Amino acid sequence: MLIHSASQLLTLSGGPQRGRALGNLGIIPNGAVVWQDEQIVAVGESEALRHAFPDEPQMDAGGKVVMPGFVDPHTHAIWAGDRSAEFEMRLQGKSYMEIMAAGGGIFSTVRATRTSSLESIVRQTRVRLWNMFNYGTTTAEIKTGYGLSTATELRMLQALLALDKEGPLEIVPTFLGAHAIAPEYEGQPDVYTDLICNTMLTVLQQWWPHNAPYHAMPFVDVFCETGAFTLEQSRRILTTAREMGFPLKIHADEFDNLGGASLAAELEAASADHLVKTSAEDIAALGRSDTVAVALPCTPFGLGEAEYTPAQAILEADGLLAIATDCNPGTAWCESMQFPLALACRYMRLTPAQAIAAATINAAAAIQRADRLGSLEPGKQADLLILSVDDYRHLGYRFGSNLVQTVIKKGHIYPV
């Protein structure tokens, strides 16, 4: 298949983009891309490629931007139920304790997810994944963490593997048993930490279908935050996971600075995510590492807060910056990667070009898939978008609606 005449073909070629190099879109005007089966075989100028591949079926993208599919490197998009009533209570001025007493908060989602069958979790999640896909996300990292027991966490992973197999959205699964202290272990965080290290991770390693395509091992992630896991507990979990061969991620500095970002750099985690209250020292540590800093601007937005990830400081420190939705039922039910781009331009002062690179090639790096995803280059998977606009800068500039017209995933074409 050959798409030609794109007003701008954004290749994002050349690998992840560090620091001030962020924002190199590798634009080919009047561009074309050719793929065969699931793989891109050529990228270049339209006339040249139409001449070189005369027998490929052709698609005209005149007046449209063609770019890699968005990679959403941080979501909690699998859960049961919703928390719309809690959202209203917050706006009515109800306190955190009143909301908890009314059955709200993260444990309401844990309750709903624990008591839902595998089929029900799959059905409720499938709707969201199609929304994400239609807004241009071709691959999403999705975390467990609403089970918080061995069996229910595995059920969430089972649901993720089933949904990934079903497609078209490709799922990179993350085990987040350390999302919160399970309610059964209230006041005993170290006992729950033991359970994760000694039981959950071992069971997971044995249970995991190591032959799953592209999924040698799931990520292991920890919510390192006051009220969740301390730095020491986080270190124990991540070190244990690392010794068992799991790749790592961390939630750090959403509300408090505990040093999670430096821990991530030290342990060579794939990413450190949130990073709102991150110290200069932590930012410097990230800048010296290959750990990707994943900004989640939908979360402060969702909470009506004014403080965002200090993206400029991260770039100044030569860090690798990515953007994700953080799609979750508590603080940020946002399925579209286009929206955090618009936030990043306004509240993190990224240009549209920087935001796009952060949401494609750098996002792929945050899930250790930059070898296969996030850019349009020969050999890469044929995951791409045709936008309804002729200039990439409409991403970021416009907000609240969908600029994606066609999604191509593993070479298959899906009109939106």
Added chain:
Amino acid sequence: MLIHSASQLLTLSGGPQRGRALGNLGIIPNGAVVWQDEQIVAVGESEALRHAFPDEPQMDAGGKVVMPGFVDPHTHAIWAGDRSAEFEMRLQGKSYMEIMAAGGGIFSTVRATRTSSLESIVRQTRVRLWNMFNYGTTTAEIKTGYGLSTATELRMLQALLALDKEGPLEIVPTFLGAHAIAPEYEGQPDVYTDLICNTMLTVLQQWWPHNAPYHAMPFVDVFCETGAFTLEQSRRILTTAREMGFPLKIHADEFDNLGGASLAAELEAASADHLVKTSAEDIAALGRSDTVAVALPCTPFGLGEAEYTPAQAILEADGLLAIATDCNPGTAWCESMQFPLALACRYMRLTPAQAIAAATINAAAAIQRADRLGSLEPGKQADLLILSVDDYRHLGYRFGSNLVQTVIKKGHIYPV
């Protein structure tokens, strides 16, 4: 036609909602609505209406919210060109003067609009109107103001009448010759004000097709702001228009407090819009009047600013509050009414119920169409939405995507 089994039928019955009364959705659980031709004939409980109207074709809305179509009471949705390059320049730190020197700012849109044919303006605008419609806006106020000469302003109105006739989005047109001082009159704001009062309004009154359905007269609006029109110039324009029988609107207090809101109340304008820097005195004046306060939260958002319309103070003063997109190419290219609802919940502390009332029945009041639009009541026009969710609170709670599944306009059904 009969829609039944809605999990929640939001009637918004009982007219515009003042002050703390805002947010009464008039919910009928397991609700139904019946319309014939363009008009609603009954609203009530599903079993009763299915019994009373056995011969109507039926549509099952089980598990879905049914509500009035959004009314977007303040947009500049008609223009030519775009300003995505300017957006990027701002993020690169270019100054206002550098952007103006590069041909940016409002006058770049004026230039593009002036030099576009009627057909081209219609074609470029049509795409936006369909987007607005698919996000649930069934009626939109749309302002001229990118012509700034008699002929080009009339051409914009001509385009609006053509687009309204074409449908399905219903358009309420506003003449905004006083959007900015036309470039030919730079430094001579009083001369341009004379031109508006003595020529433009007279020509408009004679030219206007007074038999246009629902459009006895267009609104006349003024941008009362430092750098645009002073309070005295605004008063002259609005008083002249009022004497000629035009209904009035005003842009007030977006960046500076000049007293425009009190002027609107004094002149019994339909609405005063923006209202970010509004004084307590102006808010009190609005509260005593029937002038609707139209908040435009997409504008501060679009500019990356932190200050929004003081909605709570307006409600406290017993004011009528509405919400609009302000869709425009400079500060807020947002086509979806769902997005300003999400902003209003977070940055104006409205509940989802209040935001919905502000975007339907009160928005209809802001364009003096509350007798015919904005609620589901017998006698009203059959403009309604079927959402993909079972609870109205998902509006506001969720952001960045489209919860509208079906739009019904003047009785016609449009799947999204």
